[in-house]
Amino acid sequence: TVHTGEQGTGHGLHVGDVELSTTRRQDGSYTLVDPEHGGNTVSDALNTYHGSALWRSAEFSDADNVWGDGTRADRATVAVDVLYGMARTWDYLRDTFGRTGLFGDRAGVTAYVHHDVDENNASWSSTCKCMTFGDGGGDNRAPYTTLDVVGHEMAHGLTDATADLIYRGESGGLNEASSDIFGTLVEFHVDSPVDTPDYTVSEKTRLDGTPSRWMDEPSKDGKSLSCWTPTAKDLDVHHSSGIGNKFFYNLAVGSGASRWGDSRPCGDAPPVTGLGNDRAAQIWYRALSLYMVSNTNYAGAREATLRAAADLYGAGSTEQRTVDAAWLAAGVSS
Numbered sequence: 074t075v076h077t078g079e080q081g082t083g084h085g086l087h088v089g090d091v092e093l094s095t096t097r098r099q100d101g102s103y104t105l106v107d108p109e110h111g112g113n114t115v116s117d118a119l120n121t122y123h124g125s126a127l128w129r130s131a132e133f134s135d136a137d138n139v140w141g142d143g144t145r146a147d148r149a150t151v152a153v154d155v156l157y158g159m160a161r162t163w164d165y166l167r168d169t170f171g172r173t174g175l176f177g178d179r180a181g182v183t184a185y186v187h188h189d190v191d192e193n194n195a196s197w198s199s200t201c202k203c204m205t206f207g208d209g210g211g212d213n214r215a216p217y218t219t220l221d222v223v224g225h226e227m228a229h230g231l232t233d234a235t236a237d238l239i240y241r242g243e244s245g246g247l248n249e250a251s252s253d254i255f256g257t258l259v260e261f262h263v264d265s266p267v268d269t270p271d272y273t274v275s276e277k278t279r280l281d282g283t284p285s286r287w288m289d290e291p292s293k294d295g296k297s298l299s300c301w302t303p304t305a306k307d308l309d310v311h312h313s314s315g316i317g318n319k320f321f322y323n324l325a326v327g328s329g330a331s332r333w334g335d336s337r338p339c340g341d342a343p344p345v346t347g348l349g350n351d352r353a354a355q356i357w358y359r360a361l362s363l364y365m366v367s368n369t370n371y372a373g374a375r376e377a378t379l380r381a382a383a384d385l386y387g388a389g390s391t392e393q394r395t396v397d398a399a400w401l402a403a404g405v406s407s
């Protein structure tokens with residue numbers, strides 16, 4: 074079967090004006106189901122809480138296949154952000170790693186926008202293989218439908234389908250780091266004018282642009298670890314992820330001041346010269362999909378990435394030595 078989508082137009086909140094692939098129903102109306110990307114779907118959670126007794130949702134529906142008006146007043150505006158982000162994440166995984174769909178089986182997933190009331194969060198659920206996105210509320214918050222956040226939540230599905238890293242302790246930190254890494258890589262893959270890429274996470278969900286996380290120096294948030302310590306396993310997974318985020322930043326960009334940030338090597342580790350996103354991404358993906366397992370910790374992630382780099386570029390290659398140096402500069406050594 075050939076699944077050709079209808080070409081729709083979206084006016085998103087964060088992504089601006091974009092093209093969407095949508096579906097035409099038998100009655101001639103359109104809905105936010107994307108046949109070119111496994112049937113990825115965005116529905117309206119109607120401000121209910123997923124899994125609660127009050128939970129309900131509704132398909133989006135439109136007569137002219139033009140979605141959203143770029144403002145929050147139109148409920149489809151943030152749905153545009155999410156359907157677009159899901160398609161770009163799908164394209165990134167296919168183009169970069171030859172993986173079709175999060176699970177490698179060409180199947181899409183469902184996302185619910187307007188989840189709960191004024192929720193300052195977005196989540197992946199392993200149970201339903203679906204995602205929820207809050208509208209953001211209170212001080213300084215915007216809807217959680219930015220490209221890096223959509224990529225982050227999608228990447229939780231990818232991690233479930235591969236290493237399946239347990240969501241607590243150091244493996245949980247690695248799970249979170251993997252989502253921050255792929256969310257960032259999707260942002261770079263799409264690039265401006267839709268989203269100017271960076272190594273910060275979720276900055277566009279704040280009206281003043283303050284990120285929730287910094288990959289170059291995770292401790293900038295006052296809670297995350299930039300350098301491994303034995304207490305890493307006791308932290309919230311969104312804070313122990315700092316070690317993995319800093320490793321990836323070191324590997325891709327390197328240490329020292331750059332347009333992207335300023336990573337200082339941990340302890341007396343020497344500075345690192347980065348390999349760029351492309352090689353860093355191949356190493357991380359291969360390690361995640363072949364060598365990391367559910368209880369992998371940071372020492373194990375170091376081994377997994379060293380093996381992946383040896384497979385891809387050779388034992389003793391510049392790439393493999395950079396992996397070693399990037400972990401050392403995040404406080405992880407043999």
Ligand code: ASN
Pocket residue numbers: 194195196197225226249311
């Ligand atoms: N936004 C969070 C995340 O995706 C939600 C959570 O804590 N699971 O990591």
Ligand code: ZN
Pocket residue numbers: 225229249252
């Ligand atoms: Zn996460």
